[in-house]
Every structure is written in C-alpha cells, then in structure tokens.
Amino acid sequence: MEPFVFFGGKGGVGKTTVSSSYALKCARDGHDTLVVSTDPAHSVGDVFDQSFGDEATPVDGVENLWAMQIDPDDEVTRHLNELRQQLSEQVSTAMVSEINRQLEMAHGTPGAYEAALFDRFVEVMRNAEPYDRVVFDTSPTGSTLRLLGLPELLEDWIDRLMQKRKVSIDLFEKAAVGNNEPRRVMEGDPVLAQLQERKSFFEFAGETLRSDAAFFLVFNPDELSLNETARAISDLEASDLSVRGLIANKLTPAPDDDETGRGAQYLRDRIATESKRLTRVREEFAPELVATIETRTAEVKGDLLAAVADEIEIDTTVDPPSAAEQ
Numbered sequence: 001m002e003p004f005v006f007f008g009g010k011g012g013v014g015k016t017t018v019s020s021s022y023a024l025k026c027a028r029d030g031h032d033t034l035v036v037s038t039d040p041a042h043s044v045g046d047v048f049d050q051s052f053g054d055e056a057t058p059v060d061g062v063e064n065l066w067a068m069q070i071d072p073d074d075e076v077t078r079h080l081n082e083l084r085q086q087l088s089e090q091v092s093t094a095m096v097s098e099i100n101r102q103l104e105m106a107h108g109t110p111g112a113y114e115a116a117l118f119d120r121f122v123e124v125m126r127n128a129e130p131y132d133r134v135v136f137d138t139s140p141t142g143s144t145l146r147l148l149g150l151p152e153l154l155e156d157w158i159d160r161l162m163q164k165r166k167v168s169i170d171l172f173e174k175a176a177v178g179n180n181e182p183r184r185v186m187e188g189d190p191v192l193a194q195l196q197e198r199k200s201f202f203e204f205a206g207e208t209l210r211s212d213a214a215f216f217l218v219f220n221p222d223e224l225s226l227n228e229t230a231r232a233i234s235d236l237e238a239s240d241l242s243v244r245g246l247i248a249n250k251l252t253p254a255p256d257d258d259e260t261g262r263g264a265q266y267l268r269d270r271i272a273t274e275s276k277r278l279t280r281v282r283e284e285f286a287p288e289l290v291a292t293i294e295t296r297t298a299e300v301k302g303d304l305l306a307a308v309a310d311e312i313e314i315d316t317t318v319d320p321p322s323a324a325e326q
C-alpha cells in the first residue's frame with residue numbers, strides 16, 4: 001500500500017471515523033502513522049478525545065500514532081496573507097490596495113477554501129519523512145483536482161513570460177553594453193521564480209498523488225451517496241487517479257433470527273434495500289468494495305474504534321515512496 005492514503009466521500013458518511021480507524025490499524029501494525037483531519041465539527045479530536053492543532057501530536061495511549069488537525073479557515077487566511085506579502089514586495093505601492101481588494105474577493109470564492117487546504121496537504125506530503133504512512137481524512141474534490149493540470153498551464157505561461165523578459169532585457173543590454181546587471185535581472189526575476197515554484201509544487205503534487213497515494217471512497221447505503229460516489233470516481237479518474245476501494249459505512253445491523261416484532265421486520269426490510277444497493281456497487285462500480293461497516297449505537301470512539309478498525313480490510317504495509325523527492 002502506498003504511503004499516503006486518502007478517504008473521501010460526501011459530508012457525514014464517516015470519513016473521519018474510517019480514517020481514524022485505519023490509522024489506528026496501521027499504528028497497531030507497527031507503522032509510524034500520522035492522521036490528518038480538516039473537519040472543524042467532528043474531527044480526530046473527538047474520536048481520540050484529545051485536542052489537536054496544526055502540528056502533529058502523539059495520540060495519547062496509542063503507540064506509533066500522531067494526529068494533526070488543519071483548520072481550513074486559518075489556512076485560507078494564512079494563504080491570503082502569504083500572497084499579500086509576496087505580492088506587495090513585488091509591485092508598486094499604488095498597486096497594493098488594488099491587489100488587496102482582489103485578494104479579499106478571491107478569499108470569498110468557493111474554491112479558495114479547497115485550494116488552501118490542498119496546498120496544506122501537499123505541504124504535509126512534502127514533509128512526511130518522519131512517518132511511514134500519512135492518512136488524510138478527506139480527499140481532493142473535482143475542483144481541487146483540476147489544479148493538478150496547472151503545471152502544463154504554467155509551463156506555457158512561464159515560457160511566454162520568459163520570452164517577453166528576454167526581449168526587454170535584450171533591449172536593455174543593447175542600451176547598456178558591458179553591464180552585467182541585465183543577466184542578473186533575468187535570473188533573479190521574482191515573478192518568474194514564483195511561477196517556477198508554483199509549477200514544481202504542483203508537479204510534485206501530481207507525481208506524488210499518482211504514484212504514492214491510494215484513494216478510498218466512503219459511502220452510506222443510500223441513493224444520494226451512491227450517485228455522489230460515482231461522480232467522485234470519475235472526477236478522480238479524470239485526473240489520472242484511480243480509486244483503490246470503496247467502503248460502505250453505516251449499514252443496518254441484522255436482528256437475531258428468532259426476533260419477529262415490527263422492529264425486526266423494519267431492520268430486515270432495510271437490510272434488503274441496502275443489499276440491493278451494495279449489489280449495484282459490486283456490479284457497476286469499478287473499484288472493489290473493501291469494507292462493510294455496520295452502524296453502531298454509539299459514536300465510534302475508544303474500543304469501538306478498534307472494532308471498526310478490524311472491519312476495514314485494507315492492507316497496512318507500506319511501499320517505499322517512488323515519486324521524485326523534492
């Protein structure tokens with residue numbers, strides 16, 4: 001299994017629960033494991049009854065396990081401030097207020113949140129040496145995955161910019177023969193450097209996600225969740241990322257055979273409906289169904305987490321990373 005494992009799926013299906021359980025399973029099998037969560041509402045903190053922040057922190061009472069909780073709001077703000085800082089160093093003061101205005105607007109766009117999170121994920125992957133495995137509680141969605149096509153786009157852009165800079169630097173050189181300054185201007189061009197840096201960042205992201213990451217999708221046995229899963233599979237495929245497996249969570253538990261009351265009948269009816277849906281998943285969805293997890297009567301934490309971990313039949317061994325190290 002690849003060193004980076006993502007669990008995606010629509011809201012509330014059980015991504016946090018499943019990724020925490022799988023991370024626990026990896027840790028118990030002796031792999032140094034980091035679980036990264038991004039959900040401010042119900043997160044790894046609730047599952048492990050411990051509060052986590054932006055820095056990886058050992059999980060109390062579990063050997064080999066660390067957790068980290070990224071706050072997406074903080075991430076967007078940090079991202080914005082960084083951009084503002086970088087840009088203000090490069091443009092005239094007259095432009096700073098216009099740039100600030102544009103950035104504020106970008107801050108509010110739906111993609112900003114996801115893009116900032118994606119950046120943070122990539123950063124975590126870039127700095128993952130201390131761990132054998134990193135488990136991400138959520139996977140990039142369609143709109144973020146499109147960022148993986150960015151290197152090619154940037155390549156074009158960088159080429160054209162270089163061309164323009166060359167022309168102006170040539171003119172400059174002709175005007176100032178014998179001066180070494182222009183060459184240096186070209187090499188140290190902050191705008192080009194920035195673009196190059198973004199380009200290699202996304203190249204790393206694409207390479208790592210394609211060769212060192214495995215994606216799993218969690219779903220619940222309802223139509224909405226099934227449709228969403230089908231969409232997520234094709235979104236990932238469109239970016240050359242394949243889904244390794246599907247996890248059905250919150251399945252209705254069966255009553256004992258000798259129970260005949262209305263409650264038992266209700267459960268049997270539900271199970272019949274759910275099993276039709278699972279058959280559809282097995283027949284129509286390309287990725288394999290790798291785990292079926294029943295609904296528990298209580299929040300999945302503590303001992304229950306270990307029980308759920310036992311139901312997740314996903315390999316925990318770690319392949320060495322193959323993507324080019326940066």
Ligand SMILES: Nc1ncnc2c1ncn2[C@@H]1O[C@H](COP(=O)(O)OP(=O)(O)OP(=O)(O)O)[C@@H](O)[C@H]1O
Nearest residue numbers: 011012013014015016017039042294295296299300
């Ligand atoms: N198998 C299960 N049995 C009982 N409760 C479950 C099970 N799986 C998840 N839950 C509960 O359902 C709720 C949602 O689960 P979880 O937080 O893992 O979903 P999520 O996909 O991470 O949600 P979000 O999209 O909000 O991040 C939680 O309260 C969790 O304890």
Ligand SMILES: [Mg+2]
Nearest residue numbers: 015016039042
């Ligand atoms: Mg969650």
